[in-house]
Structure formats: structure tokens, C-alpha cells
Amino acid sequence: MASQLPPYASLPERIWFYSFRVLVAAILFFLIFPILVIIPLSFNAQDFFTFTPEMLRFDPAGYSLKHYEDFFTNSQWQNAFWNSVKIAPMATLISVTLGTLAAIGLTQPHVPFRTTIMAILISPMIVPLIISAAGMFFFYSSVNLQGTYWGVVFAHAVLGIPFVIITVTATLAGFDRSLTRAAANLGAGPVRTFFKVQMPLILPGVIAGGLFAFVTSFDEVVVVLLVGSAGQKTLPWQMFLGLREQISPTILAAATILVAISVVLLIVLEMLRRRNERLRGMSPG
Amino acid sequence: MTDAAIDGPVLSADGRPLKQSLRRSLRRQQWRAILLIAPLFVFVLVSFLMPIGSMLFRSVENDIVPDTLPLTVAALQDWDYASGEPPGEPVYAAMAADLQAAFEEKTHTQVGRRLNYETPGVSSIFRKSGRPVSRWDLAEDGPFRDRFIDIDADWGDPEVWRTIKSYGGRYTTGYYLAAIDGELTPEGPRLKEPDQRVNQKLLWRTLWLSAFITFCTFALGYPVAWLMANIRERTANLLLILVLLPFWTSLLVRTSSWKILLQEQGVINDFAVWIGLVADDNRFQMINNQFGVVVAMTHILLPFMILPLYSVMKTISPTYVRAARSLGATSWTSFWRVYFPQSVPGIGAGAILVFILAVGYFITPELVGGADGTFISNRIYYQFSVSGNWGLAAALGTMMLAVVLVLFWVYDKIVGVDNMKLG
Numbered sequence: 116m117a118s119q120l121p122p123y124a125s126l127p128e129r130i131w132f133y134s135f136r137v138l139v140a141a142i143l144f145f146l147i148f149p150i151l152v153i154i155p156l157s158f159n160a161q162d163f164f165t166f167t168p169e170m171l172r173f174d175p176a177g178y179s180l181k182h183y184e185d186f187f188t189n190s191q192w193q194n195a196f197w198n199s200v201k202i203a204p205m206a207t208l209i210s211v212t213l214g215t216l217a218a219i220g221l222t223q224p225h226v227p228f229r230t231t232i233m234a235i236l237i238s239p240m241i242v243p244l245i246i247s248a249a250g251m252f253f254f255y256s257s258v259n260l261q262g263t264y265w266g267v268v269f270a271h272a273v274l275g276i277p278f279v280i281i282t283v284t285a286t287l288a289g290f291d292r293s294l295t296r297a298a299a300n301l302g303a304g305p306v307r308t309f310f311k312v313q314m315p316l317i318l319p320g321v322i323a324g325g326l327f328a329f330v331t332s333f334d335e336v337v338v339v340l341l342v343g344s345a346g347q348k349t350l351p352w353q354m355f356l357g358l359r360e361q362i363s364p365t366i367l368a369a370a371t372i373l374v375a376i377s378v379v380l381l382i383v384l385e386m387l388r389r390r391n392e393r394l395r396g397m398s399p400g
Numbered sequence: 401m402t403d404a405a406i407d408g409p410v411l412s413a414d415g416r417p418l419k420q421s422l423r424r425s426l427r428r429q430q431w432r433a434i435l436l437i438a439p440l441f442v443f444v445l446v447s448f449l450m451p452i453g454s455m456l457f458r459s460v461e462n463d464i465v466p467d468t469l470p471l472t473v474a475a476l477q478d479w480d481y482a483s484g485e486p487p488g489e490p491v492y493a494a495m496a497a498d499l500q501a502a503f504e505e506k507t508h509t510q511v512g513r514r515l516n517y518e519t520p521g522v523s524s525i526f527r528k529s530g531r532p533v534s535r536w537d538l539a540e541d542g543p544f545r546d547r548f549i550d551i552d553a554d555w556g557d558p559e560v561w562r563t564i565k566s567y568g569g570r571y572t573t574g575y576y577l578a579a580i581d582g583e584l585t586p587e588g589p590r591l592k593e594p595d596q597r598v599n600q601k602l603l604w605r606t607l608w609l610s611a612f613i614t615f616c617t618f619a620l621g622y623p624v625a626w627l628m629a630n631i632r633e634r635t636a637n638l639l640l641i642l643v644l645l646p647f648w649t650s651l652l653v654r655t656s657s658w659k660i661l662l663q664e665q666g667v668i669n670d671f672a673v674w675i676g677l678v679a680d681d682n683r684f685q686m687i688n689n690q691f692g693v694v695v696a697m698t699h700i701l702l703p704f705m706i707l708p709l710y711s712v713m714k715t716i717s718p719t720y721v722r723a724a725r726s727l728g729a730t731s732w733t734s735f736w737r738v739y740f741p742q743s744v745p746g747i748g749a750g751a752i753l754v755f756i757l758a759v760g761y762f763i764t765p766e767l768v769g770g771a772d773g774t775f776i777s778n779r780i781y782y783q784f785s786v787s788g789n790w791g792l793a794a795a796l797g798t799m800m801l802a803v804v805l806v807l808f809w810v811y812d813k814i815v816g817v818d819n820m821k822l823g
Contacts, residue, residue, distance in 0.1 A: 139627045143639065216439060220434070225430055226430065238808070243777060245760065245777040249455055250454055252451075255451070334652065359767060373650045373653050374649055377649045
């Protein structure tokens with residue numbers, strides 16, 4: 116059974132071929148439907164979490180922007196949104212800067228204890244968040260970082276580091292080392308070689324890692340619940356509270372905005388991947 | 401060129417022996433690598449590894465009892481619980497002195513709360529005694545034994561003193577005992593009654609549900625990955641986007657949409673009523689139970705199974721299956737005996753990743769799990785933030801960390817941490 120049905124396929128083979136595709140389509144529907152369904156629901160004119168008869172009749176009266184209005188005017192949601200916007204870029208900056216340097220170091224030949232270091236740097240992704248969060252609470256309290264902006268930023272930066280390390284080392288694996296040697300041979304110093312030769316070529320990997328780190332911070336609840344205080348209440352935190360206590364339809368508007376953000380991020384990543392493939396195709400080897 | 405130059409060691413441009421020069425440049429390269437890694441390593445050390453260490457420490461640390469009640473702990477050394485009698489006057493005098501000092505510092509309720517984790521009821525007698533004891537004159541008002549018993553008869557209970565004596569050390573294994581639902585009795589440690597073993601129940605439930613969710617992601621992910629690997633590349637890229645979109649969508653968005661879909665007045669129930677599958681007053685109960693957790697977490701973790709499967713299947717050459725077919729194998733045999741074994745590394749990578757992530761899930765079980773769908777993470781959070789028993793939270797966390805680290809080690813052996821891919 117290949118991608119295309121051969122002309123000599125028997126009837127059972129034909130039936131299996133098509134029913135398999137229907138099965139996969141159903142699974143993909145299961146993956147996508149829950150994300151798409153909240154988009155129309157967020158325009159509900161009622162405070163319901165389901166389709167009203169008006170909405171099903173496509174009656175304009177059944178739709179409204181009131182949940183979005185609430186999201187953009189309610190001070191709690193706005194506060195949470197701006198807190199997220201303040202925390203995530205700073206955490207991303209730290210993880211990308213330190214992570215890229217370390218990834219370059221890790222891909223040098225002859226690094227002692229390479230696998231061990233790698234395992235340690237990736238561990239924040241593996242350790243359950245509640246454990247990281249509890250540990251950070253204990254430790255950050257003892258150094259007066261608990262409940263501060265920088266405490267949350269540092270915690271989120273650590274959580275983003277594995278993603279930066281993974282994507283940048285993957286990009287560096289395809290990097291042609293003779294290019295840096297050529298640059299050095301032509302008289303460029305290490306710093307100049309890095310910014311003029313290496314950085315432009317690994318940039319897609321760095322940006323992809325940065326996007327992962329950004330999303331990690333922008334989406335994170337557990338750590339901020341324990342390490343942060345009311346002053347650092349982020350958007351996911353607000354959504355978490357909203358879902359657990361009084362489930363308010365404004366969550367639907369917030370969720371739709373987050374879906375829109377992830378679609379944009381996905382498009383950026385896809386463009387980076389294509390550019391990377393194009394560049395790979397051009398370079399020999 | 402002289403003979404010496406030919407026979408002697410090969411020299412580099414600056415006149416050093418080549419070997420030495422090579423070694424030097426190698427060393428310099430190593431140092432450069434270390435310097436590049438060092439800032440991140442220090443950052444991770446301070447903001448991640450030390451916090452984890454402080455949690456490990458919390459799970460055995462017991463400073464509050466010996467720090468708050470130093471005289472009492474010392475005086476209790478000579479007392480033996482087996483005597484069946486409450487301790488003698490010196491212990492009560494020591495307790496009076498300790499409590500006066502603790503009342504000044506306002507720590508007497510904290511030590512009461514600490515001991516209350518071990519023997520319920522201790523907290524209230526400490527809280528009750530703080531103020532009256534602070535008015536006593538230590539030199540004149542003795543003997544204190546009867547005065548203590550006047551405040552609360554429990555001060556005469558050997559059980560209370562045994563708790564103080566047992567938990568008087570700087571370090572304790574008591575939190576681990578509590579984490580596996582044990583308790584310290586006069587006859588030594590033993591497990592609680594089966595119906596009170598909450599933590600064990602949650603631990604098993606976490607492992608079993610995670611394994612089941614891992615299986616579900618495999619059952620749903622395998623066909624998708626197979627089709628993506630065996631279809632024109634353009635179509636495969638399109639399908640990949642459909643897999644990556646949920647992967648990139650906020651965890652909370654996906655959890656909230658399942659909460660909305662599955663609830664009693666939700667979209668799925670409305671649809672079922674509309675097509676006449678169920679009566680309006682007899683809707684499906686799909687949320688706040690294990691069903692809801694399994695559905696939502698399978699959805700959330702499915703991309704983590706599909707992506708490693710796909711990256712392995714992409715490398716499986718179709719010629720093997722064709723060869724099997726041309727040798728007379730049926731399509732099932734050629735799949736099961738030839739294709740499937742080659743995809744096992746992908747299954748291993750995906751399954752361990754999904755299992756590790758599932759074991760540590762907190763948000764989704766908390767929001768859609770209800771009473772019988774919560775995980776051990778939720779128990780840790782509860783101990784941490786609601787009952788304030790940080791030591792028990794730390795002990796549960798340490799046990800969970802051990803499980804995850806073993807799995808991480810297995811993952812490293814099978815896949816290798818540097819082969820981890822994202823998207």
C-alpha cells in the first residue's frame with residue numbers, strides 16, 4: 116500500500132486504502148476541531164459555551180464582539196495580558212543569548228562530558244513542572260526572588276533553554292565548519308567571524324529556538340502560580356483561574372487571540388524552515 | 401635541510417614540536433568550548449539545579465522542632481514511651497521554657513502545625529497553650545506538669561510526647577513515610593489502613609493513566625505518521641501543519657476547549673441530543689472524571705508521538721516492503737514483519753516522551769479531572785498550597801522526580817538526548 120493505489124489493486128485493497136484515509140482524516144479532525152471550535156464560539160452574543168440556535172441559523176444577532184470588548188476593557192485581563200508581554204520577551208532574551216552561546220560551545224569537537232552537560236541543560240524540559248515550581252519556590256524565597264518580576268523571568272528563562280539548545284545544536288550540525296576557517300584565513304577575528312559568517316547561517320535555528328522559548332514562557336502556568344505573586348499574574352494564570360472558579364466566556368476571546376498568535380508563529384517557523392532548506396540545497400554537501 | 405631536522409620531531413611554524421603544538425591548540429579549543437558553555441551552565445545551576453536541590457533537602461529537613469523546642473527535646477532523651485507514663489516534671493519545665501521563648505517569636509503555632517502532620521490534634525494544644533504559658537514565672541510557678549494538664553488534658557497523653565521525641569531530630573524520614581502512606585506507631589513504622597492510602601492510590605493512578613494515554617497516542621498517532629511518511633511530500637507538509645498547529649497552541653486553550661466541548665451543556669452533548677443519541681435530561685457525563693482527562697491529554701500529547709514517529713518513518717526505505725511483497729508476503733505480513741520492526745525506534749522515542757510528559761501533568765487533570773481524574777502533581781500542589789505541608793510535597797516530588805529521571809535515562813539510552821528534535 117503506497118501513496119497511490121496501483122491500477123491492479125484488488126477490491127479489498129481498494130476498500131482498505133480509502134477507509135485508512137478516512138481513519139486518518141478522522142484523527143486529524145480530532146486534533147484540529149477542538150482548536151477551531153472555540154473561534155466561532157468566542158463571537159457568541161450570549162454568555163453560553165455552546166452554539167445558540169441563532170448562531171446555527173447564521174443570524175447576525177447571534178454573534179457579537181462583546182467577549183472581546185470585555186477582554187480589552189476589563190482591567191484584570193488587560194493587566195494579565197501586559198504582564199505576559201513584559202515577562203516573556205525578557206525570558207526569551209536570556210534563554211536565547213545564553214543558549215546559543217552554549218550550543219556553539221557544545222558543537223565544538225572534543226568537549227569534555229558533552230552528553231552529561233547536554234542532559235543537564237535539557238532536564239528543565241523533562242522534570243515535571245510542579246517539581247521545578249516547588250523547588251524554585253523554596254530556593255527563590257531564600258534569596259528574595261519569590262514574588263518578583265525577575266524571579267518569574269529567571270524561572271521562565273530556564274524552562275525555555277532546552278528548546279533553544281535543541282534547535283540551535285540541530286542547526287549547527289548542518290553548519291559547514293570550513294566557512295569559519297575560510298573567514299579566519301581571510302583575516303577575520305573570532306567575533307567578526309561569528310557575526311558575519313556563522314550567525315546569519317544559523318539564524319533560522321536561533322529564531323526557531325527563540326519562538327519555542329517565547330511560547331514556553333507565554334503559556335506557562337504552574338511555575339508562575341508558585342514563584343509569582345499577584346503582581347506577576349500572567350494571561351495563562353488568569354485563564355486558569357477563570358476556568359477553575361467562575362468560568363467566564365471572556366476566556367473564549369482570550370483563547371482565540373492566543374490561537375491567532377500561534378498561527379502567526381507557525382507561519383514564521385514554516386518560512387524559516389523553507390529558507391533553511393533552500394540554503395541547505397545551495398551549499399555543497 | 402639538515403639531517404637533525406629530518407630525524408628529530410616534526411616542528412610547526414613557530415619552532416615547537418608539532419605534537420605539542422597540536423595538543424596546545426586542542427586544549428585551547430576545549431577551553432573556548434567550556435567558556436561558551438559556562439555562562440548558561442552557571443545560570444541553570446543557580447536558577448534550576450539549586451532549587452531542585454533545595455526541594456530534595458526540604459523533604460528530609462526538620463529544623464523547626466529542635467530549633468523551637470531545644471530544651472524539651474534534650475529532656476525527653478531520658479523518657480521512654482514504653483513506660484506508658486507521661487514524662488516527668490523536668491520535661492514539663494523544659495517545655496514551659498521552650499514555649500515561652502517560642503511565644504515571644506510567635507513560632508509555637510508553627511511547631512504545632514509541624515507535629516500535627518504526624519499526630520492530628522497536636523496543633524490545637526500548642527495554639528491553646530502559648531498565651532497561658534507565657535504568663536507563668538518559670539522560677540516560682542512550678543511544678544508545671546499539672547498546670548499543663550489543666551490547659552489541655554492531652555499534655556498528659558504519652559502519644560503527644562512520643563511524637564515530639566520521634567520528630568526531635570534535625571533530619572527526618574517522616575515525610576517519605578507519609579508519602580507512601582505510612583505512619584510511625586509505637587510498634588514502628590507501618591502502612592495506614594488500605595482505605596486511607598491516598599498517595600499510593602494517586603501514584604498508581606498517575607502511572608496507569610499515563611500508560612493508557614501513551615497507548616492512545618500511539619494508536620492514533622501511528623496511522624497519521626505512516627500516511628505522512630508514505631504520501632507526496634507536498635501533501636505531507638500540509639498534514640504536518642495540521643499536527644503542528646495544536647502543538648503550538650497554548651495548553652490552556654486546548655484544555656479550555658475540551659472543558660467547553662465535553663461539559664454537560666457543551667457542544668458534543670448538544671449534538672448528541674440533537675441527533676437523538678441521548679435524551680435531553682440524560683446527557684453524557686464526560687467531564688470531571690477519568691474519561692475527560694484521557695481524552696484531553698491524548699489530544700494534547702498526540703503531536704509528541706506523531707513527530708518522532710514521522711521522523712523515523714521518513715527514513716524507512718520503501719524498497720524493503722516492496723521486496724517482501726514481491727517475495728509473496730501479504731500486505732499485512734509485509735507490514736508487520738518488515739515495516740513495523742523498522743519503526744520501533746520511533747515508537748520508543750515517542751512513547752517515552754509522552755509518558756514522561758504525562759506523568760508530570762498538572763493543569764489538565766486539575767481542570768477536567770474532577771475527583772477521580774487527578775494526578776500525583778495535583779496532590780503535590782494541594783499539599784503545597786492548601787495544607788501547607790511543604791515537607792510532604794517535597795517528599796512526593798522527590799519520588800516523582802526519581803521516576804522521571806530513570807525514564808529520562810532510558811530515553812537517553814534509546815534515543816540519545818542530542819537526537820531530540822522539535823517539529
